[in-house]
Amino acid sequence: MMGRERRRRHAMYKLYNVKAWGSVAPHLLLEELDVPYTNVWMTAEQVKAPEFRALSPLGYIPALGLADGRTLFESAAIVTHLVISHRTKPMSPQPGSDDFGEFQSWLDLMSTNLYPLSNFTLGGNAYALTPEQDAHIVASANRRWDELWGLIETRLREEGPWLMGETYSALDLYAFMLCLWGKPGEAAFLARFPAVARMAAAVRARPRLKAALEAHGIMQLGGYR
Numbered sequence: 001m002m003g004r005e006r007r008r009r010h011a012m013y014k015l016y017n018v019k020a021w022g023s024v025a026p027h028l029l030l031e032e033l034d035v036p037y038t039n040v041w042m043t044a045e046q047v048k049a050p051e052f053r054a055l056s057p058l059g060y061i062p063a064l065g066l067a068d069g070r071t072l073f074e075s076a077a078i079v080t081h082l083v084i085s086h087r088t089k090p091m092s093p094q095p096g097s098d099d100f101g102e103f104q105s106w107l108d109l110m111s112t113n114l115y116p117l118s119n120f121t122l123g124g125n126a127y128a129l130t131p132e133q134d135a136h137i138v139a140s141a142n143r144r145w146d147e148l149w150g151l152i153e154t155r156l157r158e159e160g161p162w163l164m165g166e167t168y169s170a171l172d173l174y175a176f177m178l179c180l181w182g183k184p185g186e187a188a189f190l191a192r193f194p195a196v197a198r199m200a201a202a203v204r205a206r207p208r209l210k211a212a213l214e215a216h217g218i219m220q221l222g223g224y225r
Contacts, residue, residue, distance in 0.1 A: 014065030
């Protein structure tokens, strides 16, 4: 542990982090890669501040500060950058391979479809002009959410235990993060998707991730809500 703390004092990365938000997957990935980084824990109010908008143009979490002063944003972009940059402990297939293309396809499916749907299922949508429209958006988002998780459930059931078959990867960390936001809660959501539930439990059981999971309050099933 002393070695890990010493490395963090010479951090390569700065992760802008909010508990149980979209920074969970990059946070867990940094732990798995064992690269030097520091956490900048933020509140929802701090995320709205102009100072953070200067780093992340849309004001979204996560953001990843690089050693040269630049900042990356968008969770999938951060994950892709990290897995390509750190090959000592591979958390993806070899970049440039067909397997990496498959890896990227599933990562993008989750980040561009499931991630935004998780917000639409909450209600109070800015695109709705009336309560009736909002209810329609929520219902449609929930149906689509379940359809897409059905694809992931089938892949895990037929090719698992991990999303890349026998090989644990950053895809599993990203899927785990999305599980936290399942409706009406994580436990009830996972009860509908047993192969996804097994994958999520296996991620939670990894000793290297224990401290990060506890920091987010998600070490236990349903810890987020």
